Amino acid sequence: MKAIYEKPQVFTDAITTYCGGCGHGIVGKLIAELIDELDLRENGILVWPIGCSCLSDRYYDMDAFMALHGRAPAAATGIKRADPSKFVLCYQGDGDLVSEGMAEIMHAAIRSEKFTVIFINNAIYGMTGGQMAPTTLEGQYATTAPKGRKEINSGFPVHMAEIMGMMPGVCYSERVTVTNPGNVAKCKRALKKGFENQIAGKGLSFIEILSPCPTGWKMSPLKAMEWVDEVVAKEYPLGLIKDTTKEEN
Amino acid sequence: MNLVKINFDRCKECGYCIKFCPKGCLSKGDKINKRGYYPPVYDATNCIACGSCARMCPDTVLTVYKDVDVQ
Numbered sequence: 001m002k003a004i005y006e007k008p009q010v011f012t013d014a015i016t017t018y019c020g021g022c023g024h025g026i027v028g029k030l031i032a033e034l035i036d037e038l039d040l041r042e043n044g045i046l047v048w049p050i051g052c053s054c055l056s057d058r059y060y061d062m063d064a065f066m067a068l069h070g071r072a073p074a075a076a077t078g079i080k081r082a083d084p085s086k087f088v089l090c091y092q093g094d095g096d097l098v099s100e101g102m103a104e105i106m107h108a109a110i111r112s113e114k115f116t117v118i119f120i121n122n123a124i125y126g127m128t129g130g131q132m133a134p135t136t137l138e139g140q141y142a143t144t145a146p147k148g149r150k151e152i153n154s155g156f157p158v159h160m161a162e163i164m165g166m167m168p169g170v171c172y173s174e175r176v177t178v179t180n181p182g183n184v185a186k187c188k189r190a191l192k193k194g195f196e197n198q199i200a201g202k203g204l205s206f207i208e209i210l211s212p213c214p215t216g217w218k219m220s221p222l223k224a225m226e227w228v229d230e231v232v233a234k235e236y237p238l239g240l241i242k243d244t245t246k247e248e249n
Numbered sequence: 250m251n252l253v254k255i256n257f258d259r260c261k262e263c264g265y266c267i268k269f270c271p272k273g274c275l276s277k278g279d280k281i282n283k284r285g286y287y288p289p290v291y292d293a294t295n296c297i298a299c300g301s302c303a304r305m306c307p308d309t310v311l312t313v314y315k316d317v318d319v320q
Binding site: 001002003004005006007008011015016018019020021022023024025026028029180181184185214220221222225 | 259265269284299300304314316
């Protein structure tokens, strides 16, 4: 008997607080798989944000820290500088990273901090009840944009992976998604690359993940997955944006 | 024979495993779990143990085994 897929060992038995079909669950599982594969459990510290994923420290049996709104990169900077031998993972959503803590991630990139940032982009504030985020698409409905987001009032969606790609301190920036098994495998490859960059002591690695939010978007989970592929991925094109680690080799 | 174990009470009924199974081994269940969801039911007949269902599951409900001895 051979196990093709088992629950990652770092996971506790706690059931997540995410809604059914949430992309956070799939990404969280990939992180746990990589922690097991790269043996980071003893040496890693996870920095969690404010948002749907803020209770994530209950799901992983390892050291964790929950930072204030958007301040996960600032907290991760402190941890990484205090002990550079630790593996520090900074996990943030779009309301947290782009809206509340835009300055923190920008300055972490300017300083070229040596940790990995995972950015979950679901184009809405999930935990607080589906308000408009800076990443909300034009015309997309939200509780604070009942007629759809309009550029005249709220401007344009923010393309974080491209912005981070322009920063000299960022060594790796890629946008992936988790909408089918193939994309999940690609997402895992991107995360692994980000983790390995940090272990090798290169600059900040930034991975943006387009993720479904069925509850916030008022859709069924399967419809939300299709909507990511058909609409969200059109606004935020998938693919590698920057990888300076290749040139060094 | 291959086997997919379903952790009944973890399921949140998103339906990803049913949609992404290439062989149609999983289908909608009719038994309710203690959280109020209907977890899928599994039929091993066509299962190739590819693991797609388990990789797509956001709640680590599924465990996939290949070549299970049947007594």
